[in-house]
Each structure stands twice: as structure tokens, then as C-alpha cells.
Amino acid sequence: MLPEPQPAPVIPHAEFKAALLLALTLALISGFLAYVMYARGVFASTQRLVLVADDSEGAKVGMDLTFSGFPIGRVQRIELAADGKARILIDVPREEARWLRTSTVFTMERGLVGDTRIRAYTGVLDDPPLPEGAMRPVLRGDASAEIPRLIATMRALLENLEHMSGAESSLSASITNVQTVTERMKGRYGALAGVLGSGDNARKVITALDRTNALLASVGEVSAKLDRMIVKADERVFGAAGVMDETQKTIVQLNAVLRDARESLKKADAVLAEAQAVGANTRAATTDLAALRAEVEASLRKVAHLVDEINRKWPFARDTQLKLP
Amino acid sequence: MRQVSSLHRGFSRVLGELGTAFLGGGASWWRVFHFGALALVMALSPATYDRENRAVTANQIYFTAWQVLPWFTLLAALLSLVLIRIVVETTMSYGLSQYALEMVVRVLVLELIPLFAALFVALRSGAAINTEVALMHIRGDFDALRRAGVDPLRRELVPRVIGSAVSVVALAAVSGVIALALAYIGVYGFSPWGFAGYTRMVGHVFDLQVTLGLALKTLLFGLAVAVIPITASLETPREVRLAPVAVLRGMVRLFLVLVLLEGASLAVKYI
Numbered sequence: 001m002l003p004e005p006q007p008a009p010v011i012p013h014a015e016f017k018a019a020l021l022l023a024l025t026l027a028l029i030s031g032f033l034a035y036v037m038y039a040r041g042v043f044a045s046t047q048r049l050v051l052v053a054d055d056s057e058g059a060k061v062g063m064d065l066t067f068s069g070f071p072i073g074r075v076q077r078i079e080l081a082a083d084g085k086a087r088i089l090i091d092v093p094r095e096e097a098r099w100l101r102t103s104t105v106f107t108m109e110r111g112l113v114g115d116t117r118i119r120a121y122t123g124v125l126d127d128p129p130l131p132e133g134a135m136r137p138v139l140r141g142d143a144s145a146e147i148p149r150l151i152a153t154m155r156a157l158l159e160n161l162e163h164m165s166g167a168e169s170s171l172s173a174s175i176t177n178v179q180t181v182t183e184r185m186k187g188r189y190g191a192l193a194g195v196l197g198s199g200d201n202a203r204k205v206i207t208a209l210d211r212t213n214a215l216l217a218s219v220g221e222v223s224a225k226l227d228r229m230i231v232k233a234d235e236r237v238f239g240a241a242g243v244m245d246e247t248q249k250t251i252v253q254l255n256a257v258l259r260d261a262r263e264s265l266k267k268a269d270a271v272l273a274e275a276q277a278v279g280a281n282t283r284a285a286t287t288d289l290a291a292l293r294a295e296v297e298a299s300l301r302k303v304a305h306l307v308d309e310i311n312r313k314w315p316f317a318r319d320t321q322l323k324l325p
Numbered sequence: 326m327r328q329v330s331s332l333h334r335g336f337s338r339v340l341g342e343l344g345t346a347f348l349g350g351g352a353s354w355w356r357v358f359h360f361g362a363l364a365l366v367m368a369l370s371p372a373t374y375d376r377e378n379r380a381v382t383a384n385q386i387y388f389t390a391w392q393v394l395p396w397f398t399l400l401a402a403l404l405s406l407v408l409i410r411i412v413v414e415t416t417m418s419y420g421l422s423q424y425a426l427e428m429v430v431r432v433l434v435l436e437l438i439p440l441f442a443a444l445f446v447a448l449r450s451g452a453a454i455n456t457e458v459a460l461m462h463i464r465g466d467f468d469a470l471r472r473a474g475v476d477p478l479r480r481e482l483v484p485r486v487i488g489s490a491v492s493v494v495a496l497a498a499v500s501g502v503i504a505l506a507l508a509y510i511g512v513y514g515f516s517p518w519g520f521a522g523y524t525r526m527v528g529h530v531f532d533l534q535v536t537l538g539l540a541l542k543t544l545l546f547g548l549a550v551a552v553i554p555i556t557a558s559l560e561t562p563r564e565v566r567l568a569p570v571a572v573l574r575g576m577v578r579l580f581l582v583l584v585l586l587e588g589a590s591l592a593v594k595y596i
Contacts, residue, residue, distance in 0.1 A: 018383035039524040039525065
């Protein structure tokens with residue numbers, strides 16, 4: 001048999017306490033809702049900014065627009081425009097809008113860890129403020145997009161290194177050659193064998209050098225003999241009664257001969273002057289002859305004219321040809 | 326031949342039992358929804374709150390919410406403090422301290438505290454309601470009430486639903502606000518200069534869907550904590566030896582529903 005239920009204990013001010021609890025809960029909830037609405041900028045008046053990007057990847061509704069690390073706006077909507085570009089609509093509270101000027105640059109960066117960030121950079125804060133609904137391009141910087149390029153470059157670099165260090169590479173061949181040369185250098189003939197390729201060649205060079213040395217010694221003797229010869233020749237040429245002395249005397253005699261020849265030439269000059277005078281006379285005679293000839297030519301032209309005249313006036317003559325006797 | 330026919334009989338019996346169990350389960354869930362809807366409508370209609378009912382409801386609120394509020398708040402604050410410390414320390418050691426606050430708020434205020442409040446109320450009041458209603462049902466108190474011209478649904482059951490719903494919502498609200506304050510202190514200390522960033526983060530986390538989702542989830546938790554045990558008690562046959570079965574079934578079902586609600590809320594938010 002079940003025990004009979006006891007009457008419920010009387011709780012002092014139960015209704016008041018229940019109402020108090022309800023009021024507290026409601027106050028907390030409504031206060032929190034008001035705070036969230038304030039935090040979401042429901043009460044702040046905002047200004048619209050439109051960023052145009054080639055690619056909206058990483059951009060999310062609700063993300064911040066930051067300026068110097070401080071959030072100054074929030075993405076409200078992301079849409080695809082008719083020209084295929086992404087339009088990121090951002091609401092900026094009016095009091096924060098003073099940081100955005102017409103010269104402000106917007107970037108969208110994506111790090112390796114964490115969200116994409118939209119940032120604003122304003123170089124000149126004295127520029128005119130950004131108008132309501134302004135449309136601006138956004139520059140993209142994507143750290144993770146750099147990685148494939150980096151890896152490709154690195155792979156190329158590694159491949160080059162591999163080529164360089166491979167067994168058939170030119171670097172390896174060069175090193176092998178260097179090794180051969182240095183091994184030869186370790187031999188009896190040292191560096192010479194290394195340079196010339198083998199010990200035989202080096203020996204030949206050394207032999208040649210020996211011969212050259214001998215040759216140089218004999219050349220030295222020859223040059224000593226030549227020296228002596230030159231001294232003797234010097235004596236013969238420039239000594240007393242030497243070649244030079246005789247030559248000087250001969251030159252004096254030649255001077256005398258030349259003087260005589262000059263005299264003779266003067267006489268010949270006079271003869272030539274006279275001959276010139278004879279020539280002048282002859283020229284005058286020639287001038288007279290020219291006048292005479294002109295006169296004869298004039299007379300002949302007159303006779304010819306006369307004959308032409310007669311021929312024209314001769315009635316029966318058909319032959320116009322003039323026949324001179 | 327006989328073997329085959331007995332196999333066939335056995336098979337069809339198993340199928341029949343499965344079908345019955347399925348239908349029974351379906352009907353039982355249907356009763357849960359039906360009673361839940363009925364209780365909600367009655368709780369929202371002013372006619373429910375006559376003088377007698379007001380007193381009963383006030384008593385229920387006093388027992389399920391008022392009595393536990395200080396202790397639960399203290400417990401939740403302690404848990405929040407530990408979690409906030411862990412998250413802040415871990416994120417700082419990874420150099421991601423800028424995400425600490427958001428993570429704390431998302432994990433604590435949006436997920437853990439409502440679930441923690443619902444589980445606490447379920448453990449403390451849900452089990453009590455389950456047993457009490459099962460005993461009243463077996464004893465025939467509801468029939469006696471009906472004979473006396475009192476609707477047992479209105480007089481005994483709806484006040485319990487209201488009491489546990491108010492309890493879950495109140496506990497979650499108070500602990501949530503305290504956790505928000507503790508998160509601010511845990512990240513910024515007692516400096517007032519983190520307020521702008523903190524406000525911004527709160528605005529970022531609590532968008533419309535998240536806020537509505539949190540409210541709906543907490544309310545459903547509150548309803549489930551009373552509705553499921555009451556339904557489980559009422560559908561038990563009126564035998565004293567079956568009272569523990571009613572409590573067991575009610576609590577298991579309640580736990581399942583709480584986990585499903587939480588899972589669904591997470592799935593909607595993050596998938």
C-alpha cells in the first residue's frame with residue numbers, strides 16, 4: 001500500500017519569489033538582447049561602402065573592416081555583380097567614417113592561420129571624406145596563394161641542383177677532371193705534368209728547356225764576338241783617317257763643283273732670256289698673219305656669194321651646182 | 326515441413342513484435358508531442374492562472390528554480406572559470422589569443438551552460454516529477470481530481486512543466502550572463518578598455534540565427550525536462566512495481582532528447 005501524500009508544506013511568499021525570479025530572468029534576457037543589438041550596431045547610424053573584388057573568397061558576412069587594427073565597419077552582404085565581380089557591402093558607423101577618405105586604399109588579406117581581413121589604409125587624413133555609397137576596388141593579398149608558386153620555384157631550384165650534382169652533370173665532370181689534374185700534379189714532374197697531360201710531355205719540355213739553356217749560352221758567346229766586331233768597325237769608320245774623314249773632304253770638293261755649276265747655269269739663264277725675246281717677235285708676226293688670213297677669208301666669202309648670185313640669176317641653168325674651174 | 330512452418334511462425338511473431346514495438350514507440354512519441362503542445366498552449370493562455378493554479382505554479386517555480394539558483398550559479402561560475410582559464414592559456418600558448426574570447430563565448434554560453442542547466446534540472450526535478458507523477462497516476466489521484474471536477478492536467482501537470490521550463494531558462498540566463506562577465510575578466514582582467522572589443526565580439530557571435538537558436542534550444546530543453554518524464558509516467562500501467570520502469574524510461578528518453586536537441590542545434594549552426 002502506498003503512503004498517502006502529505007499536504008504540501010506552505011512556502012512563505014512563494015508567489016512573490018516566483019515573480020521575482022521571473023522578473024530577474026526577463027530582465028537579464030531583455031538586457032542581454034539590448035546589449036547584443038547595441039553590439040550589432042542596430043542603434044548606430046551607418047554609411048554604406050561598396051568594395052569591388054575579383055574574388056570574394058574568404059569574405060564573410062559579419063566580418064570586420066579594420067583601420068589601424070581597430071574594427072570600424074562590418075560586412076553586411078556579399079553579392080555577385082552583373083560584370084562578374086564580387087561586391088562586398090560594408091556598413092560603417094558615421095562616427096567611424098571619418099577615417100575613410102577619398103584616397104583610402106582597401107585591401108583584403110588572407111593569412112596562413114585565421115580569417116581573411118579587410119583593411120583600410122588612409123595616407124592623407126585631410127582629404128575629402130568618402131561619400132555615402134562610395135564604390136572602391138579592393139586589393140587582394142593571399143599568403144596561401146603564394147605557396148604553390150613558392151613550391152614550384154623551389155622545385156625548379158632543386159631540379160637544377162640535382163642536375164648540377166648528378167653523376168653525368170658538367171659540374172661533376174669538371175670536378176673529375178680537376179681530380180685527374182691534381183693526381184698528375186702529385187707525380188714526379190708536379191704541376192707541369194698536370195698542365196701538359198702526361199709525364200712524357202713534361203719530360204720533353206724539360207729537355208727542351210735544357211737545350212734552350214745551352215743555346216742561350218752559345219748566343220752569349222756570339223754576342224760577345226759581335227761586341228768586339230762593333231768596336232773595330234767603330235774605329236774604322238770614326239777613327240783618324242777613317243771613312244768619315246775622307247767623306248768630309250769629298251764633300252768640300254763637291255761644294256766647289258757645285259759653285260761652278262751655278263755660274264754655268266747663270267750664263268744659260270741669259271741665253272734663255274734672249275731666246276725669249278726672239279719668241280716675242282715671232283708672236284707679233286703670228287698676230288699679223290692672223291689678220292691677213294681673215295681678210296683672205298672675207299674675199300673668198302664675197303666671191304662665193306657672187307657665184308651664188310650669178311647662179312640664181314642665170315635663167316637656163318638648171319644645174320645649181322657651182323663648178324669651179 | 327513442420328520445422329519450416331514453425332520457423333515461419335517464429336519469424337512472423339518476431340516481425341509482429343517489432344511492428345508492435347515500433348507502433349508503440351511511435352505512439353509514445355506522439356503522446357510526448359501532444360502533451361508538450363497541450364502544455365505549451367495551456368501555459369500561454371491566461372485562463373490557466375486562476376488563484377489555485379497560480380499558487381501551485383509558484384510553488385513549482387520555487388522548488389525547481391529558486392531553491393537551486395544560488396548553488397547552480399556558483400557551480401556554473403566555477404566550471405566557467407576553469408574552462409575560460411584553460412581556453413585562454415591554451416590559445417595564448419599557440420599565439421591565437423585573439424580567438425580565445427569568441428571560443429569561450431561560443432562553447433560556454435551557446436552550448437555548455439544551457440545543456441548543463443537542462444541536465445541539472447532533469448537530474449534534480451525531472452526525476453522527482455517522474456516519480457511523483459507515476460505514483461499519483463498509480464494511486465489514482467488524477468481520477469479523484471477528475472471526480473472532484475478539477476482538471477488534473479491544468480492543476481498538477483502544467484504547473485510542473487512551467488516550473489521546469491522557467492527553471493532551465495532562468496538558470497541558463499543567470500549562468501550565461503555570469504559566464505560572459507567572467508570571460509571578459511578572464512581575457513581583459515578588470516580593465517575597462519577591452520569593452521569596445523568585447524562588445525564587437527559579442528555582436529559578431531550573437532547574430533540573429535544564433536540568438537534565436539539559443540532561445541529556442543533553451544526553451545525546448547525546459548519543456549523536455551518536464552514533458553518527457555510526465556508522459557512516461559502517464560503511459561505506465563497502474564501497478565506499483567512498474568513505477569521504477571516509468572522513471573527509468575522517462576529519464577533515458579529525456580537524456581536522448583536532450584542529446585538530440587543539442588546535436589541538432591550544433592548541426593544547424595556549424596554544418
